Amino acid sequence: MRYCILSTETELQFVAMPDSYMYQLVALLHRLHKEIDKLTVSERPALPEVIAECTELELHDQTASIIQGIDYLADLEKRFASLQEENYPLIALLTEIRALHAQLEYLVEEGEYE
Template identity: 60%
Template structure:
């Protein structure tokens, strides 16, 4: 079984838990910090609210039913969809989308390789 890490995100008082392949967890955290740094520069009306990465850990036991794990690929797909929908005119949004899509492609390949190994 591949080694996973967990990225904990916080949005207001809500926590989100994203399960990432160990080699990509740092990339998600770094991407999240960069997006949070740049999002205030966007002038479009439909800019999504972003959670902030607050922690990473090697193991995670969720003790409350209202919390669930989201796969890294599901999270990055949702993020890509939200940023692709932004109608931005004044900021080079394509650079942020390129970073999101690069991690998305890496995760898609990782999950495909893991699926092949499991067969």
């Protein structure tokens, strides 16, 4: 398992992903950052900044928790799917989010999501 450390405006988030899928998560977040300003909706979803990734993580803050990648992607998909975008081809971004989420769902079904 690898961990991605993300920074929002108010907190740090720790997302756990299977090793071989971390690159896809980081690439997806970078792509979303690149494309989000092209959306024409007035309320854009807030995106965290990728701070770091690591193979081991020990949290000492009792209020901090690790978010499973599959749960993080489900939430990300909900936030983008709820947008009422009419000019930008939002479906392309949703397809990327859903594709990575589907890969993780498959791993869960096969018992390989560690």
